[in-house]
Amino acid sequence: MPSSLPAAVRNHLAALRMLLVLTVITGIAYPLVVTGIAQTAFSHQANGSLVHLNGHVVGSSLIGQNFNLMKNGKDTGKPDPKWFQPRPSAGGYDPLASGASNLGPNNADLVKTIKERRAAVAAFDGVNPKDVPVDAVTASGSGLDPDISKAYADEQVDRVARARGLDPAAVRKLVADNTHSRAVGFLGQDYVNVVNLNLDLAKAG
Amino acid sequence: MNDTLAGWLQALALIGALALSYRPLGDYIAHVLTTPKHLRAERFLYRLGGVNADVDQRWPVYLRSVLAFSAVSVIFLYAFQRLQSHLLLAIGMKAVPPGTAFNTAASFVTNTNWQSYSGETTMGHLVQMAGLAVQNFVSAAVGIAVVAALIRGFTRKRTDRIGNFWVDLTRVTVRVLLPIAFVFAIVLVAAGAVENLHGVHEISTIVGDKQSITGGPVASQEVIKELGTNGGGFYNANSAHPFENPNAFTNWLEIYLLLVIATSLPRTFGTMVGDKRQGYAIVSVMALIWVASVVLVTVNELHSVSSTAGHAAGGMMEGKEQRFGIWASALFATSTTLTSTGAVNSFHDSYTPGGGGMTIFNMMLGEIAPGGTGSGLYGILILAVITVFVAGLMVGRTPEYLGKKLGSREMKFASLYILTTPAIVLIGAGTAMSLRGERANMLNSGPHGFSEVLYAFTSAANNNGSAFAGLTVSSDWWNTALGLAMLFGRFLPMIFVLALAGSLARQQPVPVTTGTLPTHRPQFVGLLSGVILIVVGLTYFPALALGPLAEGLH
Numbered sequence: 199m200p201s202s203l204p205a206a207v208r209n210h211l212a213a214l215r216m217l218l219v220l221t222v223i224t225g226i227a228y229p230l231v232v233t234g235i236a237q238t239a240f241s242h243q244a245n246g247s248l249v250h251l252n253g254h255v256v257g258s259s260l261i262g263q264n265f266n267l268m269k270n271g272k273d274t275g276k277p278d279p280k281w282f283q284p285r286p287s288a289g290g291y292d293p294l295a296s297g298a299s300n301l302g303p304n305n306a307d308l309v310k311t312i313k314e315r316r317a318a319v320a321a322f323d324g325v326n327p328k329d330v331p332v333d334a335v336t337a338s339g340s341g342l343d344p345d346i347s348k349a350y351a352d353e354q355v356d357r358v359a360r361a362r363g364l365d366p367a368a369v370r371k372l373v374a375d376n377t378h379s380r381a382v383g384f385l386g387q388d389y390v391n392v393v394n395l396n397l398d399l400a401k402a403g
Numbered sequence: 404m405n406d407t408l409a410g411w412l413q414a415l416a417l418i419g420a421l422a423l424s425y426r427p428l429g430d431y432i433a434h435v436l437t438t439p440k441h442l443r444a445e446r447f448l449y450r451l452g453g454v455n456a457d458v459d460q461r462w463p464v465y466l467r468s469v470l471a472f473s474a475v476s477v478i479f480l481y482a483f484q485r486l487q488s489h490l491l492l493a494i495g496m497k498a499v500p501p502g503t504a505f506n507t508a509a510s511f512v513t514n515t516n517w518q519s520y521s522g523e524t525t526m527g528h529l530v531q532m533a534g535l536a537v538q539n540f541v542s543a544a545v546g547i548a549v550v551a552a553l554i555r556g557f558t559r560k561r562t563d564r565i566g567n568f569w570v571d572l573t574r575v576t577v578r579v580l581l582p583i584a585f586v587f588a589i590v591l592v593a594a595g596a597v598e599n600l601h602g603v604h605e606i607s608t609i610v611g612d613k614q615s616i617t618g619g620p621v622a623s624q625e626v627i628k629e630l631g632t633n634g635g636g637f638y639n640a641n642s643a644h645p646f647e648n649p650n651a652f653t654n655w656l657e658i659y660l661l662l663v664i665a666t667s668l669p670r671t672f673g674t675m676v677g678d679k680r681q682g683y684a685i686v687s688v689m690a691l692i693w694v695a696s697v698v699l700v701t702v703n704e705l706h707s708v709s710s711t712a713g714h715a716a717g718g719m720m721e722g723k724e725q726r727f728g729i730w731a732s733a734l735f736a737t738s739t740t741l742t743s744t745g746a747v748n749s750f751h752d753s754y755t756p757g758g759g760g761m762t763i764f765n766m767m768l769g770e771i772a773p774g775g776t777g778s779g780l781y782g783i784l785i786l787a788v789i790t791v792f793v794a795g796l797m798v799g800r801t802p803e804y805l806g807k808k809l810g811s812r813e814m815k816f817a818s819l820y821i822l823t824t825p826a827i828v829l830i831g832a833g834t835a836m837s838l839r840g841e842r843a844n845m846l847n848s849g850p851h852g853f854s855e856v857l858y859a860f861t862s863a864a865n866n867n868g869s870a871f872a873g874l875t876v877s878s879d880w881w882n883t884a885l886g887l888a889m890l891f892g893r894f895l896p897m898i899f900v901l902a903l904a905g906s907l908a909r910q911q912p913v914p915v916t917t918g919t920l921p922t923h924r925p926q927f928v929g930l931l932s933g934v935i936l937i938v939v940g941l942t943y944f945p946a947l948a949l950g951p952l953a954e955g956l957h
Contacts (some may be wrong), residue, residue, distance in 0.1 A: 216452035225533030236598035260645035296640035298750035300873035302851035303710035332718035339643030386651020387728035
């Protein structure tokens, strides 16, 4: 580097060169090598754990989706009794709008919304409002939560079986198949994956 | 297994894993920072960079290198975002608007990773990989470099040289961060995180609705975002997003990663100063505060303390994910705000007044338990200096720490360090509250709305990056004000730390006498914890009283 330049300029030029060097290593080489290995060794996970129905991609087992009544290819916003329903979502299960409601712990609108959700879910599933579990009346952090509690899944079994004309025991078996206990025995909490559960329902007819 | 037992076990397993990492990682970092040998690859990098790696720098030169590197980084990252639509892998993203681009550049260079944008609709893959994630590496390395210089201030005598910034930066990046990130990126992908270069593709869902599935090199960025205590999410939902954090195992791993370097650095300190007990004393203080905070946040969330919404719902699950639950969310929230990470796996705005208030208080403590990579250790060492000084005043002796006298010059730098962040937080929050238009950006009203503003400036000035995210911060005023808070909150303290390092390095150590305060005993652990809570905690008491305390007592 020419030593005739003022020290401050030389210092910043060196800084820029070091930044570019480190960018190539940590910003280009590192993610591309990781991507290469991921695509080779773990391509299912690396590509978003996609799930298929009749040969078509119908979503990701990690990303929740709406199970509403459809009318002329449009979402009516009303839950479809034939499917297990996911948790409320602040972003309507749109992966381009992930996030939470951010409503405060004493926000009057949130309290009102929770009470409305409780009444609606209880009526929909035909249960006592005070038995509706917490995950059924609260929006998740990501707005994409694919999971519900075992209690919320159990609550929905009879309604789904009735709507589909299935034996509740058969539906209960599908719930059990999609129930996951804590990771490694003690991490997180139990959950039922709604996307996979409904996919199994769809496959069962 | 019941919830309580499982909840305790995941915290205990975390403590166990961190304890096992303490010696090997701490000693390895000490070796990296002290060995005279360059790797051949590193020599090549120094030649490409045009820096002289074989001379140590005086503190003003070290500081100018830090500032030059950071200034160049801000400009580079700003330009990168503004020009992204013309570059590869933009996946259709437009140029980032100037206010957001400035805020984001300041945010990632200062290790804050505050996000006034939503990743999935703003940033193309190239900016994420080669812009934002690069700063995840190097801003973490800058923090460790600065604390290395401070430690050398204690270990060296009668010299004006405190190390070579370019060497510290390169070695920490190449020998510490990169290998760990690489290994755990693969682990994360294997466990379910995504890692691809796809854009958004639309699919037809099970019921025949449309849904946009996003892609991206997520796992590689997720790892360094935690390991480097950065916290900027690839997606808006951050580590609550199932593509970033697919299950409770990855969640636990991410908490481990965001704590591991900062909890091991006291070992680096102990090893470098030649008295490992000094490291144990510091890490004990960090652990005490962390455990107390985990317990307080968890208890508040489990019992929906002072939350009408929590009582209506039957639990504090608003803003939390089913696969994590309360315990794993509270563990993450505490760890992310006691470090400078700011990643979130659940949304703090919907926490109880006590739980959410603790996350603010955690940051206010200066993020020292264990704190950011490097910044946590230099923060607590400054508080240790103040503690030794306070103890010296009690017995009327000139205080000394690790053989170095703490005279008026040293105490001036330490005091300036302590005053900087509160000044930024309180002036910033006060100004925002006095401006009607800016105040209107709160989502919630009353004390909780004030908490959103207080959280924002506390997070920015302490370089945390998490938020009470209800506050709308995409306006030019907020982008500029918080951008400046981050820059001042990062670099003013660094100036004082490096000045202190220079001043300590010049001294001839004084011998230990019977009057010297031992700084490795439980007595000092207690004193330091007390000073942290009193000096730092009380600074913010009036502000906390107006926000979370008022809401909790309401």
